[in-house]
Amino acid sequence: MKSIKFIYILLPILFLSLLTTSCSNDDDDDYDPIITSEVDGLTKIQDITNATHTIELFNIEGNFYTGYNKISMRLKDNATNSYIEDASFSWMPKMQMPTMQHSCPKSAISKALGKNTVFEGYIIYQMTNTDGSGWSITINYTIDGVEYTANDTITVIQNDNQNVTSFMGSDDNRYIISLIQPNDPIIGINDLMVSVHKMETMMSFPVVEDYTITLDPRMPGMGNHSSPNNTDLSYNVSDTMYHANLSLTMTGYWVLNLKLMNANDDLLKGEDVTEENTQSSLYLELEF
Template sequence: MKTIKLGLVTILAAVGMISCSSDGDDSPKNDVNPLAEFNLIANIEANGHSLELYSEGKTGFTTGYNELFVRIKNNADDTYYTNPEITWLPVMHMMSMNHSCPISELSISDDYDTVATGYIVFQMPGNTDEFWDITFTYEVEGQEFSVTETIDVTAPSDGKQAVSSFMGSDDVRYVLAMVEPTDPKVAVNDIKAMLFKMESMMSFPIVENYSVALDPRMPSMGNHSSPNNEDLTYDAVTKAYNGKLSLTMTGYWKLNLKLLNSTGEVLKGEDITDENEASSLYFELEF
């Protein structure tokens, strides 16, 4: 994730603008946009405000892990609220039911107090009959507001699987999402994933202290694997599963996975053998 910081030049420029303004000019000034290099993927206007949603690398909402940055603008004077309290709830409206998905809390960025950050893991795309929306509830200047907006969630443009929703052998439904690598290279890459369980249709808490076995293969090259891979283990600080992914050449890779609980019982996925060329639990990469 890019660091959102105001540089020294920006600060000096801001000081210069203040010193050059007339004594009687106390009109609000536009904030320098700390997200100028990010993609604005939604602008929701309601209650005299604009909720701006940004992504670092994506141009829209896609299935899988979406890291998002949110700012709230006062449309009356084009200024942004500092330290807003924001909650969100995505809901998928299906033909027969409604459900949510894994999300984080929205927390204020360490680098800029008008920017809230968090993630959403969409486990399925919308279609012509079924759709996602997000409800934002937020408090600014002591007042609480709410707005619900329909959004378009699509499958990744490369068609590769980066999230899996499945029933484990313990009769629990899980969601496993790949977070990294976003820019894979011929090297030993860091691989990061997040694991959630469906506690209810609207609650998907993080699952701790499991493990994810990793066996990357190239189906077009005799299904060969690679050396120096490391299985994904839980990190209590990041609340994610981290490992090492060795990619020895460019092309299409299937990252075969097995999910194991804290006692080592396999809940989903299979070993790769001469008779079984792929696991039922996997991610995909092509670069």
């Protein structure tokens, strides 16, 4: 009889324990594995805060560099520590020079594909100070019709190779060309992608459409030899970038000699590589 009474007493306790454990697991499942995993593989660059929100900036490297920077961001409510899924953004990077300030090429900001809380875009820093200083960024955003702003200084590190170039064309317009791909070059045919922007004002740098860029890759340390099966860069309307095949026959330091032509085929910048002229005045660098 004592054993039967013990079982009757024990069963409700076991049932309550199982119920509590089940509820706890359900809560864990509902927690934020998705929110956390949405920035897997990315490194935080910095937080930009105001009184109500924190904007988290990420990329793969964890730093801004001269040239093309793909940037991911999340917006956190400071009061609830929850991430906001619906918001619209714009940004304005600025570099302060001794007598003036200017911006740089930048994209619109949109929701990252397949993400709930991550937004993304790109910024192309065409220059920086030797210590990485001089740049700041202002981010404006709207949530449920309410407008907010946040800003802070940022550090932009000089890239080792020339992956971006700013120059005056023969049409008296300033252009910026930036190397975007390949990220991990291989021996063989690589997908080459570059951006072309024009400085409309000190703060506006629209994409240049339907120009042509000739490509002549060379290895200065190896007799300045070229490679076979390269193609010239042409504009792709779907991503507003310029694409080509880049043939790399060996590892090492390469100079991508370029010539920029407008839609009328007028030469704006660059020269052919010859025995007398070993490098174009318009070029990008790549090393792997």
